[in-house]
Amino acid sequence: MNTTYTLLEVRRLLRDRAALVLTAGLPAGLFLLYNAMWGDDTGATTSLMVMMGVFAGLAATISAGGRVALERHAGWTRQLRLSPLRPLSYALSKSVVALVLGMLAGTLVFAVGLAAQGGGADLPAMAESLFLLWLGSIPFALLGALLGQAGSANSAQPRGMVVLLGSAFLGGVFVPIDQLPSGLESVAQWYPSYWLNALAQAPFGEPVDVVRAAITLAAWTLVLAGLVRWRYGRAER
Amino acid sequence: MTERTLAPHAVRLTGLRKSYGPLTAVDGVDLEVAPGEIVALLGPNGAGKSTVVDLVLGLSRPDAGTVAVFGRSPRDAVDAGLVGAMLQDGAMLEDATVAELVALFAAVHRHPLAVAEVLQRAGLADLAGRRATELSGGQTQRVRFALALVPDPDLVVLDEPTVAMDVATRREFWAAMRRFVAAGRTVLFATHYLDEADGFADRVVLLRDGRVVADGTPRHVKSIVAVRTVRATVPDLDEATLHALFGNDAVTVDGADVRIRTADGDGVLRALLARSPEAHDIEVTGADLEEAFLSITEGSAR
Numbered sequence: 001m002n003t004t005y006t007l008l009e010v011r012r013l014l015r016d017r018a019a020l021v022l023t024a025g026l027p028a029g030l031f032l033l034y035n036a037m038w039g040d041d042t043g044a045t046t047s048l049m050v051m052m053g054v055f056a057g058l059a060a061t062i063s064a065g066g067r068v069a070l071e072r073h074a075g076w077t078r079q080l081r082l083s084p085l086r087p088l089s090y091a092l093s094k095s096v097v098a099l100v101l102g103m104l105a106g107t108l109v110f111a112v113g114l115a116a117q118g119g120g121a122d123l124p125a126m127a128e129s130l131f132l133l134w135l136g137s138i139p140f141a142l143l144g145a146l147l148g149q150a151g152s153a154n155s156a157q158p159r160g161m162v163v164l165l166g167s168a169f170l171g172g173v174f175v176p177i178d179q180l181p182s183g184l185e186s187v188a189q190w191y192p193s194y195w196l197n198a199l200a201q202a203p204f205g206e207p208v209d210v211v212r213a214a215i216t217l218a219a220w221t222l223v224l225a226g227l228v229r230w231r232y233g234r235a236e237r
Numbered sequence: 238m239t240e241r242t243l244a245p246h247a248v249r250l251t252g253l254r255k256s257y258g259p260l261t262a263v264d265g266v267d268l269e270v271a272p273g274e275i276v277a278l279l280g281p282n283g284a285g286k287s288t289v290v291d292l293v294l295g296l297s298r299p300d301a302g303t304v305a306v307f308g309r310s311p312r313d314a315v316d317a318g319l320v321g322a323m324l325q326d327g328a329m330l331e332d333a334t335v336a337e338l339v340a341l342f343a344a345v346h347r348h349p350l351a352v353a354e355v356l357q358r359a360g361l362a363d364l365a366g367r368r369a370t371e372l373s374g375g376q377t378q379r380v381r382f383a384l385a386l387v388p389d390p391d392l393v394v395l396d397e398p399t400v401a402m403d404v405a406t407r408r409e410f411w412a413a414m415r416r417f418v419a420a421g422r423t424v425l426f427a428t429h430y431l432d433e434a435d436g437f438a439d440r441v442v443l444l445r446d447g448r449v450v451a452d453g454t455p456r457h458v459k460s461i462v463a464v465r466t467v468r469a470t471v472p473d474l475d476e477a478t479l480h481a482l483f484g485n486d487a488v489t490v491d492g493a494d495v496r497i498r499t500a501d502g503d504g505v506l507r508a509l510l511a512r513s514p515e516a517h518d519i520e521v522t523g524a525d526l527e528e529a530f531l532s533i534t535e536g537s538a539r
Binding site for chain 1: 294295296315316318320321322324326329330331332333337340341342344345346347384388
């Protein structure tokens with residue numbers, strides 16, 4: 001991965017105010033709305049905060065695919081092939097940029113959550129949760145890069161939206177997973193966003209099967225990294 | 238510009254073939270370009286120019302044959318910063334400024350020129366802060382030119398560089414290009430503008446149906462094709478007789494005025510004078526590149 005290129009990409013990202021406001025602002029706003037409806041001091045507020053933090057992380061990383069698709073459409077990736085940068089390296093830069101955006105969005109949600117909780121906030125747990133959230137977003141950053149390289153540029157946005165909503169549902173972001181139709185939870189347990197949410201809830205005292213969470217997330221990361229490598233390697237030809 | 242240019246060939250293509258499905262885009266091309274040469278790849282749309290350019294740049298792989306750029310694979314040559322290219326399509330990110338685009342591209346090259354220098358050489362110093370999508374066609378083309386300059390290349394490959402430009406901008410572009418190549422750089426450019434090939438290249442490679450059909454100086458290409466136009470006023474032969482004598486495609490009849498395009502001007506002249514005692518105002522002219530090009534590309538239809 002090329003550090004200078006990645007840093008320039010991050011700078012470009014930070015300048016894109018509209019994307020920042022939408023990606024980070026929407027989950028933060030949703031959190032405030034949900035908190036006004038269901039928030040209390042028995043843990044519902046922290047739970048809602050984590051759910052919206054997860055949503056922010058998912059939205060930021062998966063939407064990176066749209067950026068890749070646009071750059072492919074604009075001929076930028078073809079231009080980059082006239083440089084020593086490898087497509088795989090480009091994909092990793094894009095994933096890092098996606099993770100930076102995810103971190104910013106998650107942090108904003110948590111900052112709003114902190115304000116909502118006032119003095120009762122458990123700061124170390126929040127920091128741990130945010131870190132786990134960021135770590136668990138890695139497979140989705142790879143998924144975003146993969147979505148951007150596959151298929152046409154025009155269909156990248158709707159495809160990203162479908163994947164985002166699917167991942168959000170399976171992660172129990174909008175509706176707690178145990179309230180979904182029976183059987184869905186056992187399906188969701190094979191999907192990384194389920195464990196992303198579960199891990200991020202854990203620092204606040206929710207029980208979680210850490211081993212299974214780690215294995216599932218690691219397995220998805222490896223498989224997606226393999227697919228990214230294959231798909232972007234093919235772009236060489 | 239270093240000792241790297243001492244490789245015997247800037248570009249060497251041997252037995253190059255490339256098909257896209259049933260369409261054969263490049264059908265056995267052999268081509269050697271010496272360092273410092275300015276070579277035009279000339280041909281109508283669909284002749285295989287862009288495919289050859291893609292193969293030289295390593296953007297696609299040949300089905301058969303080899304590509305060497307300064308004795309290396311295209312990928313190695315690109316990695317070493319030996320090649321700069323202006324592609325026909327894109328490379329404009331909506332949210333990036335001109336300076337950022339150049340900086341992004343410079344960031345991934347190993348030995349790039351300074352961004353400010355590139356902007357200045359491409360005539361973009363005043364537009365550095367402009368969003369890439371707010372540029373005119375000619376300005377956009379200058380950005381593509383700037384991206385080609387970034388690695389300080391020994392070989393510049395241009396795919397239809399002036400296609401979206403008006404005449405004045407085109408002239409300006411070639412003037413800038415001339416300054417750039419003065420230091421002995423090699424240029425390979427695809428074009429279907431004959432005046433560009435004639436005016437800028439010192440060698441023209443004519444492509445038709447994925448094959449090289451003529452190769453030489455603009456003058457040499459004309460002499461190979463040897464197209465002459467015989468013009469005369471012929472009151473005593475009718476159109477059918479003229480067509481029968483000289484072929485349907487080559488003869489244009491307008492009343493008594495006749496135009497015959499031929500590779501054998503002397504033969505046509507003899508035949509015409511033998512059959513038409515009243516023929517007068519006879520004029521035989523050599524072909525310009527345009528006519529050479531027409532006769533050779535029409536040949537493919539038969």
